[in-house]
Amino acid sequence: MFAIKRELKLNNVETSLMRGNAGFKRFVYNFGLELLTASWSFEEYISSILLRGKTRFLMWEM
Numbered sequence: 001m002f003a004i005k006r007e008l009k010l011n012n013v014e015t016s017l018m019r020g021n022a023g024f025k026r027f028v029y030n031f032g033l034e035l036l037t038a039s040w041s042f043e044e045y046i047s048s049i050l051l052r053g054k055t056r057f058l059m060w061e062m
Contacts, residue, residue, distance in 0.1 A: 010018065 008014075
């Protein structure tokens, strides 16, 4: 099994659109990461990430 590599030949408009998409993806990732780290300081709410796979441990603490 092997991978097929392709190279895009973009003009200036397409290149700027691709760079804009990459910048927006970086913004969304950083925004989500900031929300996640801010949610760790909330004491009265339990994050859904904490509930995944650890519900049986949290039930013992309640």
